Amino acid sequence: MNLCLLLAEDFVAPDRVRLSGRRRQHLQQVLAAKAGDTVSVGLCNGLMGTAVVESLSADEALLVAVTLDTPPPPPLPLTLILAMPRPKMFRRILQTTASLGIKDIWLINAYRVEKSYWQTPWLAEEALRENLVLGLEQARDTQLPNIHIRKRFKPFVEDELPSLCQDRRALVAHPRTSAPCPSNLSEPVTLCIGPEGGFIPYEVEKLQQAGCEAVHLGSRILRVETAVPVLTSRLFDPALR
16 A cells, blocks of 8 residues: 655644645545545655544545654665656656665756756656655655756766765666676666667766766667666665665
């Protein structure tokens, strides 16, 4: 069952919560909750637990007996560096990364990223948070991922990426290389995934100079929204997820 994610401002008393808007709808439509039911809840960036639905109206839900006593699942030891995707796929990718347990996400520019992508309203802080919360609810997690936005490729790769590659395995997914993607890793990983069509040779070379190893998933070319969960699943043993 999905989790209902609570924010600090939802609390009207130490063990009493008032919800409205989408999260009230989530209780009714997704969790099929009604008055008297016990539901799974979690405090954003905090513990998980349970609460009892005291009342549920068209405008708000009141939860009582809120108990938070269980830690969320551990995060993946993965830093994801992702060329800004097409806006129509971006929301789904955000939700997927959050549900997979990826907590450090960098959105970067690349030659094949159209300038218009950066104008999407889904990059607004409120929209980012909303889609990440949707992913957390699905996965029963509470730890909100950190999103970093870098609109200039070269300064990011030269000035920031080397530190993100230090003391860890650093990879760039690139179909035109000879090394297969490693699997079942137990070490921290920095993973770079390009836009539709991939990174151009100049970008791959710059990523390699920063410390990344180019790897592939075989002869098939995957959409970004598919490559993210496939690469993540391949890199990490199921016991870590």
